[in-house]
Amino acid sequence: MGEFDEPFIGSWAVGAGVVTRHQLRHDFDRIAPDVYWRRGRPLDPIARAKAAVHWTKGTGVLVGRSAAALLGSAYVDADQPAEIALPRHRRPPPGITVVQAELARHERCEVDGYPVTTPTRTAFDLARRLPRDQAVPALDALCRATRLDPSTVAAFAEGCRGSRGSARVHAVLGLVDAGAESPQESLTRLLLIDHGLPVPTTQIVVRDVGGEFVARLDMGWEKWRVAVEYDGAQHWTDTAQRTKDIDRLAVLAEQGWLIVRVGADLLRNRPYIVIDRVMAALNAQGAQLDDGSPGSHANIVRERFCTKAW
Structure with a gap:
């Protein structure tokens, strides 16, 4: 337990003489029945997940987002409840969700001594x-x-036909790309794919004619x-980063690249502008996606946005 940098079971800590009951009441917050956490420290997804295991006295297995957090996924929402599987339903305290499930031995593993579902099962x-737009970023990460x-997950899913929600798994897996470095990048990629643009490649390395990294x-x-x-946000608010971006864009332009930049407002509130700009850039570079006719790709995309079919 070290310097109380993880949640812990209060009764066990008192019994072992690690803390006194007075310290437990005054220096720690009770975040679940008999589970404590140092007062004043923010509860991140990993700490929340570990607290859930302690609440079950080690009988539960972390699943879903909680398993993903311990397996190293970035960008797990800290406000989401911990998710833990138990063989029989048990009413959880606030901040914990119980999934009733019997997990086979090959579907679970341990991370730092905590039971979690394997990456494949997770x-x-x-x-x-x-939902798809949450699942794809989560699986990318x-x-x-x-x-x-x-493909390993797809093979596993074949053996789980009939499980609730299994019918949608293959469609989600077809959109997964581990090259995404943030949920926003995942959602940007989905926006492009959803509107019929060619599937983009992620993490493209650009080099100059001499082979030097650009x-x-x-x-x-x-x-x-x-x-x-x-x-x-740092690309717009950090002066040093903005200067670096300006220089980088200039070098890429010299290499013949057109760059479409997307921010949070564009992605969330004006996605049609992103599509228009990307299509304009692709057509300018010879992709020939828009011939100006009523049935052209650009007009079909605009109609989707205008009718909110997207």
Whole structure:
């Protein structure tokens, strides 16, 4: 337990003489029945997951987002409840969700002594239980962290036909790309795919004529030298980062690349502008996606946005 950097079972700590009851009441927060956490420290997804295991006295197995967090996935939402499987339902306290499930031995493993579902089983559960636009970013991150191949999950899913939600797993797996480095990059990629654009390649390495490294691009089409970059807040607010970005874009332009930059507002509120800009860049580079006719790709995309069919 070290310097109380993890949740712990209060009665066991008192019994072992590690803390006194007075310290337990005054220095720690009770975050679940008999489970405590140092007062004032934020509860991240990993700590929340470990607390759930302690609440079950080690009888539960972490699943879903909680398993993904311990397996190394980045960007797990800290506000989501911990998810844990028990063979029989038990009413959980706030901050914990119980899934009633019997897990086979080959479907579970341990991370730092805590029981979690394997990467394959975790991916299967995320794919079948989450809405697509949450499942794909979650699986992108899990596959990136664990080097899990989606084909392994697809094979596992074949043996789980009939399980709740299993019918949607293959569709989700077909969209997974471990090259995404953030949920926003995953959602940007889905936006492009959903509107019929060619599937972009992620993490494109650009080199100059001498083979020297120039840049790594979030996603794009090397054939046409068009890339789409999702820029987080630091790209707009950090002066040093903005200067670096300006220089980088200039060098990429010299190499013949057109870059479409996407931010949070564009992605969330004005996605049709992203599509228009990407299509314009692709057509300018010879992709010939829009011939101007009423049935052209660009007009079909605009109609989808206008009718909110997207």
